[in-house]
Amino acid sequence: MNATLDLLRTRRSVPPAMLTGPGPTAEDLAAILTVASRVPDHGKLAPWRFVVIEGEGAERIGAVIEAAFAADHPEADAARLAAERRRLAQAPVVVAVVSRAGPHMKIPDWEQVLSAGAAAMNLVIAANALGFSTSWLTEWIAYDRRILDALGLAPEERLAGFVHIGRATQVPSDRPRPELSAIVTRF
Numbered sequence: 001m002n003a004t005l006d007l008l009r010t011r012r013s014v015p016p017a018m019l020t021g022p023g024p025t026a027e028d029l030a031a032i033l034t035v036a037s038r039v040p041d042h043g044k045l046a047p048w049r050f051v052v053i054e055g056e057g058a059e060r061i062g063a064v065i066e067a068a069f070a071a072d073h074p075e076a077d078a079a080r081l082a083a084e085r086r087r088l089a090q091a092p093v094v095v096a097v098v099s100r101a102g103p104h105m106k107i108p109d110w111e112q113v114l115s116a117g118a119a120a121m122n123l124v125i126a127a128n129a130l131g132f133s134t135s136w137l138t139e140w141i142a143y144d145r146r147i148l149d150a151l152g153l154a155p156e157e158r159l160a161g162f163v164h165i166g167r168a169t170q171v172p173s174d175r176p177r178p179e180l181s182a183i184v185t186r187f
Helices: 003-010 025-037 055-071 078-085 109-129 145-150
Strands: 049-055 093-099 133-137 158-168
Touching: 003 109, 025 049, 025 093, 025 109, 049 055, 049 109, 055 078, 055 145, 093 109, 109 133, 109 158
Parallel strands: none
Antiparallel strands: 049 093, 093 158, 133 158
């Protein structure tokens, strides 16, 4: 095996609560985002973009998340509200991958959505290749218009997910993976 295949074969998501600093430097993050943008992109549309959330930005969006959750769940106690506030502040850096898929005369929106997913996966792989651990999540906040508006998403944009990046304090055991015989057919 080579190093790339070893990385792909052993890469594992680490929950945000198990991620700590130091996070990527500005140079690391530029390298990660550059690799993330090198994906199949029919028509050269760049049907995705990135929102970097860290530091004070994580605190600002945390307040929005907490307020939205409190409005929808008035029974929530202080501990739950605090957890919601920290949802995007556990890892040192979170990158929101935004899908900008839309109508195009030659490029179906499905291909544009897939390109956004590929950008998110390249982001995960690039961060892991630099020695970081990651977790790509959506959760309720990826579908809540109040949160999307606060992050600056246009009405037609959707969130492909939040990629949490940091250093693993521990790595959970691997989950069962499907046997090839269960997922591969030959035509």
